[in-house]
Amino acid sequence: MIELYQGISKSDRLRALTEKIAFHQETFELLRNELQKQIVGQNELITNLFIAIISDGHVLLEGVPGLAKTKAIKSLSACLDVSFSRIQFTPDLLPADIVGTQIYHQKSESFQAKKGPIFASFILADEINRAPAKVQSALLEAMQERQITIGDETFNLPEPFLVMATQNPIEQEGTYSLPEAQIDRFMLKVRVSYPTQEEELRILRKQINEVSLASISAVVTYEEIHQIKALLQEVYMDEKIERYILSIISATREPLAYGLEDKKRFIVSGASPRGTIYLAKAAKANALLNGRAFVIPEDVQEVAVNVIAHRLLLSYEADIEKVTADTIVKHILATLEVP
DSSP states (O other): OTGGGTTOOHHHHHHHHHHHHHHHHHHHHHHHHHHTTTOOSOHHHHHHHHHHHHHTOEEEEEOOTTSSHHHHHHHHHHHBTSOEEEEEOOTTOOTHHHHEEEEEETTTTEEEEEEOTTOSSEEEEETGGGSOHHHHGGGHHHHHHSEEEETTEEEEOOSSOEEEEEEOSSOOTTOOOOOHHHHTTEEEEEEOOOOOHHHHHHHHHHHHTTOOOOOOOOOBOHHHHHHHHHHHHHSBOOHHHHHHHHHHHHHHHOGGGGTOHHHHTTEEEOOOHHHHHHHHHHHHHHHHHTTOSBOOHHHHHHHHHHHHGGGOEEOHHHHHTTOOHHHHHHHHHHHSOOO
8 A cells, every 4th residue: 555655745635535435435335325225324333334334333232122232233134245153142152053063973973163153254143142242252362353262273364354232221130240351342332312203203104004024135245345444444543633532541551640630539540552453543534434534623522422432341330320331431522731
């Protein structure tokens, strides 16, 4: 990429990149239009799924039942020409049910690896918090290193590899909190909200009138997505934006240094360096989705809550006073100086 632009000024480079991004804009429109055959509204959810795909980041969807979380992920996988696997997490699930196990073959008198459903490009981990920690931990190696170890053999996972998980925040019985190490591996945690009245009216009419939803077709190939992912690396991020990102992350770790004395008692630990990397990637992806070849502060602000909030470990005081991680991140954004 660097050799391609040698001898070209920054403005010309950005202009050329903007033209490339504009060429691929219709890919996202095509995907969005295809998804809307099944999904009514939920534009923010769809945008965040796009960000996850082009950034190679896993995404956790949280919301009450009936908000089309599972349908959105299944529909997106149907729009793309990639392999898909759905894993329904339950309390009796075992790690081997996800990653696979070794099977003994009498003829060869040896053990052979039998791969599990994790060996697919799109993984839907449905109701992930219904399985205990030992099962959830089966995803740790896959999500971070894109590989699985079965016995003494290690297998690479397909490219692309994306875990999209759902969880219900209001149920307590039969659910298990996700370990911090696993939560940190999710690039985005998206809280799915209720539809507007107009959107719900459209849903209602479709169901009452028994209007069959149009089937979804694979309208985009992985090669097209791969080309867009390559453009993401070229999106320009100025040093001022980089330092703005570092300030946001640092404020979650050292709130006193940023004039956030009133938030210090609510934060036990701040965002990890993985959060810094993901915030930069998500900001670039947001710029690309908006047709820009460079990142502006608004790109960082629009993705910050979904990237950072789930990485904060809050104190009991925050729980008692009903202070959420989302509120803290929004307060940080409102307090810090914008470049």
